[in-house]
Amino acid sequence: MKKQKMKRVYFDHNATTPLHPEVKATIEKALDVFGNPSSFHSFGREARAQIETARELVASFIGAGTDEIFFVGSGSEANNTVLSVLPCNKANCVCQMKTARKVVTTKIEHPCILESAKCMTRKGSEVLFLDVDQYGKVSFDQLKDVLAKDDVGLVSVMMANNEIGTIQDIKLLARLAHEHGALFHTDAVQAVGKIPVDVNKLGVDFLTISAHKIYGPKGVGALYVRRSVPFCPLIVGGHQERGRRAGTENTLGIIGFGKAVQMRKVEWEAEEKRLLDLKHALKDRLSRDIPDIRFNGHPTNCLPGTLNVSFLGVEGESILLYLDMEGIAVSTGSACASGSLDPSHVLLATGVGAEQAHGSIRISLGRENTLEEVEYAAGKIKEVIEKLRGMSTAYKKQRSPA
Amino acid sequence: MNDWIYTDIVKDHFMHPRNVLSDEEDFQEDGRGMVGNVKCGDQMMILIKVDAQKHIITDCRWKTYGCASAIASTSVLSEMVKGMDIEQAYHLSPKDVAKELGSLPEHKIHCSVLGDKALRAAIDDYYDRSGQKDKIQRDEARIICQCMNVTDHEIEEAVLEGARSYYELQEKTKIGTVCGQCEGDARRILEEFLKKHFSTS
Numbered sequence: 001m002k003k004q005k006m007k008r009v010y011f012d013h014n015a016t017t018p019l020h021p022e023v024k025a026t027i028e029k030a031l032d033v034f035g036n037p038s039s040f041h042s043f044g045r046e047a048r049a050q051i052e053t054a055r056e057l058v059a060s061f062i063g064a065g066t067d068e069i070f071f072v073g074s075g076s077e078a079n080n081t082v083l084s085v086l087p088c089n090k091a092n093c094v095c096q097m098k099t100a101r102k103v104v105t106t107k108i109e110h111p112c113i114l115e116s117a118k119c120m121t122r123k124g125s126e127v128l129f130l131d132v133d134q135y136g137k138v139s140f141d142q143l144k145d146v147l148a149k150d151d152v153g154l155v156s157v158m159m160a161n162n163e164i165g166t167i168q169d170i171k172l173l174a175r176l177a178h179e180h181g182a183l184f185h186t187d188a189v190q191a192v193g194k195i196p197v198d199v200n201k202l203g204v205d206f207l208t209i210s211a212h213k214i215y216g217p218k219g220v221g222a223l224y225v226r227r228s229v230p231f232c233p234l235i236v237g238g239h240q241e242r243g244r245r246a247g248t249e250n251t252l253g254i255i256g257f258g259k260a261v262q263m264r265k266v267e268w269e270a271e272e273k274r275l276l277d278l279k280h281a282l283k284d285r286l287s288r289d290i291p292d293i294r295f296n297g298h299p300t301n302c303l304p305g306t307l308n309v310s311f312l313g314v315e316g317e318s319i320l321l322y323l324d325m326e327g328i329a330v331s332t333g334s335a336c337a338s339g340s341l342d343p344s345h346v347l348l349a350t351g352v353g354a355e356q357a358h359g360s361i362r363i364s365l366g367r368e369n370t371l372e373e374v375e376y377a378a379g380k381i382k383e384v385i386e387k388l389r390g391m392s393t394a395y396k397k398q399r400s401p402a
Numbered sequence: 403m404n405d406w407i408y409t410d411i412v413k414d415h416f417m418h419p420r421n422v423l424s425d426e427e428d429f430q431e432d433g434r435g436m437v438g439n440v441k442c443g444d445q446m447m448i449l450i451k452v453d454a455q456k457h458i459i460t461d462c463r464w465k466t467y468g469c470a471s472a473i474a475s476t477s478v479l480s481e482m483v484k485g486m487d488i489e490q491a492y493h494l495s496p497k498d499v500a501k502e503l504g505s506l507p508e509h510k511i512h513c514s515v516l517g518d519k520a521l522r523a524a525i526d527d528y529y530d531r532s533g534q535k536d537k538i539q540r541d542e543a544r545i546i547c548q549c550m551n552v553t554d555h556e557i558e559e560a561v562l563e564g565a566r567s568y569y570e571l572q573e574k575t576k577i578g579t580v581c582g583q584c585e586g587d588a589r590r591i592l593e594e595f596l597k598k599h600f601s602t603s
Contacts, residue, residue, distance in 0.1 A: 315443060317469035318416075321406070325417065334469070335443050343443070354441040391422045393447045394440045394467035 008327040009373045013213075013366035014162050014190060014306060015331055019256070020215035020367075026259040027217065027252055037249050038240060047251045054258025061261045062207065063198035064224050070241040071222050071254050075189040075210035076112035078223035081234040081245075082156065082185045082206045083116040101153030104146055106130040106138050107349040108166075109158050110187060114345070117156075126150075130157075135298035136166030136350050143173065147180035154183045156206075159191035163333060163346040163362055164297030165306030167195065174203040183229060189213055189221075193264035194272065194303055205229045211253065215367065216260030220253035267367065275305035275365050278374050282307060282363065285378035290385055292395075294356055296347055305365035308333070308347075310356040313395025314388040316343075319361050322384040328377050333360040355394070408470060409504035415474035420481055423449060423463035431463070433531065435523025438516045444468030446476050446520040452488060452528050459483045459491055464520075471506050475514035478502050479521060492525050492539075494518045497599060511599055512562035546587050549580030554591055561595040568592060 010018070019027075030050065035043030037051050052066070059069045072078045083103065105117050107129045117127045128146055131139045138157055146152060155177040160167045174184040185206035188197055193214035199207055207224040211217055223245075225231050231244065238246030286293060286309060296308040311319065316334025323330055333344030335358060342348075343357035363377075389395040406413060423429060431449035438445040444467060451461040462480040466473050479499055483491045496515045500506045506514055529537045543553035552575045560574040568589050571577055578585045 313467065315468050315472075318473060321416065321470050354443075358440070358443045390424070391419055391465055391473065392467040393436065393445045393465045 006327045007376070008329075009369075009377055010329050011363045011365060011369070011373075011377060012329045012331050014165075014303075014362065014364035016212050016218065017215045017366055018368070019217065020260055020263050022263050023216055023256050023259045027256045030252055030255045033251055033255070037251060038238075047249075050255050050258075051249055051251060054254045054261075057258040057261045058209070058222050061197075061265055062192065062209070062224060063200050065227065067242070068199075068224055068227055069222050070225070070244045071220060071249060071257070072245055073219055073221065073247075073250070075187065075208050075213075075221045076110075077234070078208040078210075078221050079110070079112045079156075079185075079187055080116050081223060082154070082208070083113065083120060084234045085154070085230065085232050102126040102128065102146075102150045103154045103156070104128045104130060104143065104152050104182075105156045106132060106158070108132050108136055108161055108163075108346045109156070110162060110189070113156060113158070113187060132166075132349050134350050134352075135301070136161055136164050136296075136346065137298065137301070138168050138173065140172070140176070143176060147176060147182065152177070152180060152182040154185060156185040156187070158187040158189075159197070160188070160195065160303050160306075161297070161346060162190050163344055164308045164350070165190075165303035165364075166298040167191070167301045167303065170202045170204065174205075178203065190303060190306075193261070193268055194305070199224055199226070211257035211260055214260050214264050217253045217256040220250050220257050222257070271367055272304045275369075278365055278369060278371060279305060279307050281371060282365075282374045282378055283309075285375070286381065289378065289382045294352070296350065296352065296356075296360060303364075305369075307363045307365075308360055309363070310347075310352070310360040311385050311389075312355065312359060313392045314359050314385060316358055316360055318388050319359075319381075319384055322388065323361075323377075323380060326380045326384075328380055330361045330363050333362065334358045407507050407510075408474070409506075411478070411502075411504045412471060412474040412506065415477040415503070416470040419473055419477040421461075421463055421477070423447075423465050427463070429461075429463050431524075433524040433526070433528025435520045435525070435527055437519045437523055438468075440467055444472045444516055446472065446516045448476070448480070448517075448520040448524045450483070450521075450524045450528060452532075454532065457488045459486050459488055468516075469510070471503075471510040471514060472516065474503060475499050475506075475517040476520070479517045483521065488525060488528075492522060494521060495598065508600070509564060512559075515562055546591060547575075547577040547580075547584045549584075550576045550578075552577040552588075557588065557591050558595045561592065561599060565592070566596065 033047050035047040037047040055066050055069050059066045105113055121127050130142050157168055157173050159170050170186050177184040183205045186204050187208045189208055189210040191197055192209045205226045210221040233244050235246045292312040294310045316332030320332045333347050335343045347357040432452045433450045436447040446466045449463040450459050453460050462483050464476045464480050466476045496518055499514045499517050526538045543555040545553050556575050560571050565571040565574050571592055577588050
């Protein structure tokens with residue numbers, strides 16, 4: 001059966017991104033680099049050299065030293081690693097952490113932080129989840145209070161939120177943590193390559209990066225660990241990455257990661273402005289054409305390409321699937337799409353009602369998106385919302401437009 | 403394109419829903435039922451017309467707020483009941499609906515459950531309006547676990563939300579976690595609901 005090729009629009013860059021053509025070419029060229037980077041012979045040295053080049057690229061992009069960057073299997077692994085440092089309270093452990101002190105994080109973190117934190121509580125650590133305001137900004141005063149009151153060992157706050165795009169003031173939060181003797185980690189998976197990230201300007205001790213969110217390959221990330229900060233590996237049993245992460249390096253992934261970062265350095269600034277313009281165009285169209293919508297997240301302190309919007313009276317999975325039929329890829333904070341019964345923990349933490357959370361979709365734009373795509377999608381979203389509202393018990397048309 | 407998690411029939415009913423109540427339409431229903439709520443992510447309303455002489459449902463309209471499986475379930479149900487004996491319609495189960503749709507993913511079965519509940523509510527409303535209150539079958543919840551105050555309805559909910567073993571049921575409902583006397587009853591009811599909703603025979 002012959003199928004007409006459907007127009008496809010990818011608006012889900014916070015989930016993952018396609019490979020940058022330059023990254024693809026670099027990986028293709030490196031396909032024959034097979035030596036074990038730990039081997040002393042020429043095959044190994046060849047792989048080692050490429051990994052170290054990538055390390056330099058990643059380190060310089062965020063203002064770190066090469067000895068402060070080590071490669072891991074994913075952003076989730078990096079985050080799990082950081083949270084595993086604290087509850088490790090073996091008396092003679094190399095990491096020299098004295099005892100299981102309190103950990104502070106937020107209610108809007110990625111599940112890999114939330115679940116790790118919950119796991120820590122089962123191991124005897126105390127964890128506090130900070131509230132956020134209606135825009136998703138972390139409560140400063142609450143952090144101040146808990147730092148003054150309790151013996152906090154680590155504060156972990158994500159730099160930019162994956163669902164609503166809200167950007168935290170990491171510099172201030174990190175300073176606050178340090179004033180009270182706590183270490184500071186930020187999950188910058190959504191931030192790196194989209195907004196300025198410099199570990200020294202931010203003053204963080206740990207920072208998480210992932211390659212596949214910035215047009216690099218999947219299965220590789222990096223963790224920045226400030227020199228002299230106590231550290232304990234999550235995966236042990238090998239001297240790779242200077243003993244900080246055992247396991248033979250994902251050479252191809254790391255090479256691609258390095259290239260992806262290099263391309264970000266060239267492209268991100270111009271892209272930030274372009275995506276912001278596209279987002280505003282989309283936001284204006286949707287506000288003009290569709291009644292009863294709400295935008296979620298911070299109106300200005302927000303990732304340039306991220307737009308989270310709720311349509312009252314309709315459910316997100318239905319919107320997502322109707323748009324998928326039109327070739328448009330978005331994601332949703334609705335419960336039904338996730339397989340759980342609860343809608344987005346991020347939206348609920350900002351205090352929006354369950355209905356608004358169920359009816360939300362996240363549109364995340366990227367480097368290949370165009371104004372034409374935005375206009376096409378805006379038109380289709382309007383049609384889909386009208387159709388779904390027409391069959392919804394939860395939507396009453398106010399007045400038909402003249 | 404790769405396959406959806408849904409069958410083609412679900413997709414068809416989702417994309418082309420039948421018998422949706424339109425705002426312009428003047429549908430004079432004999433019974434109306436509404437169940438679920440928007441907070442939980444799905445809500446359904448079913449309107450029926452009944453031929454009182456022949457005891458059959460002659461026409462049906464609906465509205466649904468919910469995901470693809472909720473919309474498809476109501477749509478297919480609205481087709482199934484047209485021309486159906488009202489007593490027979492009263493006893494349609496979520497499994498009948500899922501079967502008509504060619505199956506639903508397991509974690510979506512609970513979305514289709516509201517459909518037959520809404521239909522029963524509509525039939526109850528018809529019975530009420532037509533002076534046949536005696537036919538309304540009140541579905542009273544029965545407390546199984548006295549300590550934690552867990553009812554058979556809650557066991558059914560838990561099953562539909564994914565509990566497959568007694569342990570998982572306990573995780574969801576805390577049933578039998580105090581004195582443990584109800585374990586036998588709870589296990590038996592769990593089996594019944596598993597059979598009702600998930601057995602293929």
